[in-house]
Amino acid sequence: MRAGRGRGCVLVALAVAALAVQAVPATARAAPAGSEVVTWGASADRLGEGVPDRAYRLVVHTSVGGSDLRVRLSNAFGDRPVTFDSVYAGVQEAGAGLVRGSNRQLVFGGARSVTVPAGATVTSDPLPGRVAAGTNLVVSVHSPDAAGPATGHGMSMQTSYVSQGDHTTEDSPANWGGTIGSWFYLDAVTVRASPGTGAVVALGDSITDGWQSSTDLNRRWPDYLARRLRQSTTTTVKGVANEGISGNKVLADGAGQSALHRLDRDVLSHPGVCTVFLFEGVNDIKAHTGVTAQDMIAGYREVVRRAHAAGKRVVGATVGPFKGWSEWDPEAEAVRQEVNAFIRDSGVFDAVTDFDRALRSPYDHERILPFFDGGDHLHPNDKGMQAMADAVDLKSLDCSAPANP
Template sequence: MNMRRGYASTMPRGYAILAALISLVVLVCGAIYLGVGPAHGGTAGRTPPHAVVGWVGTWAAAPVEARTEGHRSERSVRNVVHTSIGGSAARVTLSNLLGRRPLTVAHVSLALRAGNGPAAVPGTLRAVTFQGAIAVTIAAGAQSMSDPVAMDVPYDRDLLVTVHTPAGHGTVTVHPRARQTSYVADGDRTRDLTGDAYTTRTRVWQYLTAVDVLTGDARGAVVAVGDSITDGVTSTADTNRRWPDVLADRLNRRGTGHYGVLNEGISGNRLLHDGRGPSTIARFDRDVLARPGARTVILAIGINDLLHGPGTPAAAPVTAGLARLAHRAHAHGLRVIGATLLPCGGHHRCTPAVDAVRGQINAAIRTSRVFDAVVDFDRALRDPYAPARLRPAYDSGDHLHPSDAGYARMGRAVDPARL
């Protein structure tokens, strides 16, 4: 108890009151916004057309698996995440979705990252509370969203979300293959500005599944749902070169409006069947429809159903599954962008039969009326002299996943005007 009182005294005081006030502001702004009619109906004050007033996702990562961290002493995990949109406050979501017993989190902090390591920018470190308390217990299979944290969150910056758990925490819900280095320290190091205590590095995001920002001038969030190609598994680590990152840079630098871009890719994920994480159909509500401010979804999924699915690959089940997701998204008011499947020629699983089915699926995506628009990743990245293969400059070397140049080309292939 003394430790908790000491911790609270080193942070800005009155977080519970501040959280309540910020929440009230959000409710009032939402009421004003709803009172002026649909988003396309005009502006109110300084709010631009099509703006979303309230919470919008700036970063997300789908929970994938549970890992047992052994019997180490209490520790702090400093997750490094990259914002796609800014705001005047933030909130985080911690997950125990795949845990087998309740998860106790003793302290959480949020800060801007300084440089390329685990250090925080002085003056930005904030305590994170949950219903006014610094500690929270999350039931197995559940998640917990924090109170609002008042801070100036810029777009295109790294945040540090540090989670301290006591000894005996057991299984940890993680997103592997993060392509981002995060850090681990022994003990409660949530208050540390320096990164000296964070001597262990990790390439998975632990506990953390979302960061939202409070904004009055965003146009909403674009959710990219897919497999390892969306997850950016072959992109250069610690450089934010996945194709959704490239898209976020384009959207927020070109003056076309401020969009959060959320990467809900899972390496190995399939559209129709569980495997590496639940199928896209099974996780669609959680990872897409429930995202704050979600306005558009890009469906970039299906190749693993051909390469790793049961039985003989066929186009009809995949196209039917994509149509099912499109209908569900439309029912929730989202715009749907269908994405063609990339060439895979040269990959050991991409037989001529698989490639023929891939071609059928792409033809159906291009001509289907179920999508509001199509992004043709296939045409953007294929080799013009060997259309079943990736252009060499866009190939990471495994003939399935793009290189950094290929991911950049994918991010440029999305037309902002169609969002």
């Protein structure tokens, strides 16, 4: 049985379908129809020092499918310009290997090379063709001059690859021997989807980032949510951007900039976003820095105010149980309970998802249900992540639903 050859043919067919080149002269193309919408995102942070002549092969998972793929490269935390002289996008076959024929060059203003100023981002030109929803997309980037603070996303729960020298054009994994668990320089991917398609951005901490979910299997709760949205016929929201950072807080910088400080860049700047899903606060509460429920409420109100000013809906999620975690104590629990009462009952949010209720044990509401516990009494496992996504009312994310004034 020649299984290997059959599988290869299938993968090539999928690659052609996913990233098909349109053999039409640029001057003859009609204006693109549809809505540009984010299909993948990851919050930017500082990631050590940049290395010159290094290439990264970054594996990301699309949520919504569409045409005219674009990638956004970030130098948000750099202190000097960084040049990218080769950027490609393809479809993963296995590991660092790509489906043959799927790897294609991205350009910026028609040029293959682009220099991103310190503190800035740059978005590629649209890549003709289609990319399917639920695709393991591989974006390969090379910088000849990277130095100083590098920008990226630290905890990806996804294996990506690194090489010294420019091997971005290659389908083969042969020169990509190094593995990494972070995404360097890439912070968003967008596509042009059917008209009216929208996206939701999950703004959160390590639970949203996916800690304790299975690496390389896309089992973070936003991934499960994306799969539900893809199958739904009741909402036009199909894109999901995961803007969680492990250790992140609403009010204070530390593990990444605070939710308040990164809201514009990590959430409101993405195209097609109609809903902000705010699930954050446990790191503020358990830090024992004197943060009160009223402090948290003021922070939530500020996020909602700014999102509403940008025309976005805001869904608030209650803070989950964490009794058994080393920093839990009755005082922190009292703050959590007061914060959750505000989220549920204040009417400030356009809708509420009760993650506390979805995750807690029926025998002790201060603890996560053991079946959902990733082992540290704070972070859910894969089953807990799925239960969280299942708790979301998909209609509450819809762009057509009215926002609170």
